[in-house]
Amino acid sequence: MTTIRNQSAPAAPPTRQAGLLAALVLAVAGFQINATMLTPALPDVIERLHTTSGPAGLSQTLFFLFAAIGQVTIARLSDHLGRRRMLLVTLAILIVGEVVCVLAPNIEVFVVGRMLQGISSAAFTLAYLILHESLSPQRFGRALGVITAVNGGIAGVDAVIGGTVADSVGFRGIFLITLVLTAVATAAVHFAVPESRVPASGRMDWRGAALLGIGLTGVLLALNEGGSWGWTSPATLVLLLAGLASLVLFAVVQKRTRDGIIDVSVLASRQVWPLLLTTVFTLAGVFGMLNFTIPLLTQTPGAGYGMSATTSALLFLTPASALGLLAAPLAGQFAPRLGWRRSVLIGAVGTAAAFVPLVLLPQSPWVACAALAALGITYTGYSLTALNGLAVASAPADKPGSLPGLNGACFGVGASLGIAVSSSVVTAATAGGPPTAGAFQAALWSSAVFVALALLTALLIRPATEN
Structure with missing residues (x-):
């Protein structure tokens, strides 16, 4: 399989490269905080839109499902139309989705807004491609870590703000905040990101x-x-x-199809299909737990911890996000030396280990807090950085956006799959009633199964030197 190799460092001065990275960080943050800030506000969404955990879970599932569709479609389309142009398009779609959620009178309209927001997940893959085409291998690794760190949130501050806003003015205030940030990000991309179009023959599939x-x-x-x-x-x-x-x-x-959106022959390589499965299973395990089960477990009285949205975010989302913000750039710096595949294995082993105390002792808030903090290092720091880096490094030279876009789609597939399964487990275990402690533990075990599968598939990834 012919793959892309990092290009030489550009002649642009360091200040210009810093501006490029800052603009891309703002772009991906515009999408990411729409996920992390809303997580502690899910109970508020349920209350204010007069719905239940089922439709609320569906809104999260569709958010990440459309993230998958947007990743694979927009990344490949950028091979034809250019990275910067498509990044501006994704931010415009995100703005529309945020406005829809601010004005949503019911859960149905809210779901539509979340679907539009999900499409803008392609900002991550576009940012990776822009950096890979603009920086040297070592600088790319560090910059990749910085962008990936945002995937876990903004050092937990966004989750705390989300919880505080939910407790004070409600979930609509969250989307007003994200709307302002997205507008700033759009301006930054317009002025600081140069066009880095990769010529592609044929037409979009x-x-x-x-x-x-x-x-x-x-x-x-x-x-x-x-x-x-x-x-x-x-x-x-x-x-x-x-x-x-x-x-x-x-x-x-x-x-x-000559110019298909995905090269099916590439999928048969053991450099590719185990990587994609590892991404799906990793995201399914962590997102089902972190973006659905944990907010409900920590905020449900009786069966859970009965905390406020602000306290829940501060104790259970902030530590993981903050540690991930520190660990991801370090993982990106060392990954080119250790190898992207080996870094994937380190992240998979660490993530599986962090899940053990979480599923065995979910009734202990302090055990859960420590386990989630460890995931900030193993999951946000190593797994996300290494999975993205390996996908970019293994992409076919004639279709540079295909594999990163497909791997980005697997992020959305895994996240939506994990939330769908966790939501279904809780719904089935409660039979339409309020969530129970047994339902929460069953949902955590379902997430742990996905993490174990991710470890198995990571072991199957073949090093790039093997054929």
Whole structure:
């Protein structure tokens, strides 16, 4: 498999490179805080929009599902239209989604806004590609770590602010804050990010993008709603079968398409498919736990800890985010020397180890706090940085946006899958009633299974020197 190699350091002065990195950090932060700031506010969304945990979980699932679709589509489209142009498009879509959520009168409109926001997840992949095409290998590793650190939040400050805003003015205030940040990010990208278009022959594979989007939507919605609709209900089965059929048809079409959105032959390589599965399973395990189960566990009286949204964010989200902000740039600095594959393994082992006390002693707030803090180092620091770096380094030279975009899509698939499964487990265990301690523990175990699978698939990744 022919892969991209980092280019030589550009002649641009350090100040220009610093401006580029700062603009890209603002761009990805515009998307990320829409995920992290809302997490402690989920109970407030449920209360103010007069809904239940099921639709609230669906809004999170669709947010990350459309992140998957946006990643693979927009990253590949940037091969044709340019990185900077598509980054500005994603930020414009994010602004529209934020406005929709601010004005949402009900959960249905709120879900639409979250779907639009999810598409802008492509900002991460576009940022990685811009940096890879602009910096030397060592500088790329450090910059990649900085961008990846934002994937865990802004040192936990965003989660605390989200909890405080939810407790005081409600979830709509969160989207007003993110709207201002996104507007600033758009201006920064416009002035500081140069166009770095990679010429691509042929045309964009819209047919493949549509089939992939339909397939992912059907499968993940079936998993999310199966617990409440019934796993053998006609609606669940139709969604699941239609989604699987679309994915099969997508694979067939890609083999016959010259400029397909994904090179199917590349997927057969042991440098690629274990990497993609590791990304899916890692994100499914961590996001199902961190973005759904933990907010409900920490804020539910009786069955949980009964804390406020602010206290929950301060104790359980801030430490992980803050440690990740420190660990990710270090992981990016050492990964080119250790090897991206070896760094993936380090992150997978560490993440699995951090999950052990969490699932065994979920009734202890301090054990949960310590385990989540450790995940800031192992998951945000090593796993996310190494998975992104390995995807960029292993991309086909003629389609540089394909594998990073597909791996970015796997982030969205994994996140939505994990939230869908956790939501379904809690819904099934409570039978429509309030969440119970047993339901929370069952959801944590389901997340732990995904993390164990991630460790297994990480071991299967073949080093780049093997054929």
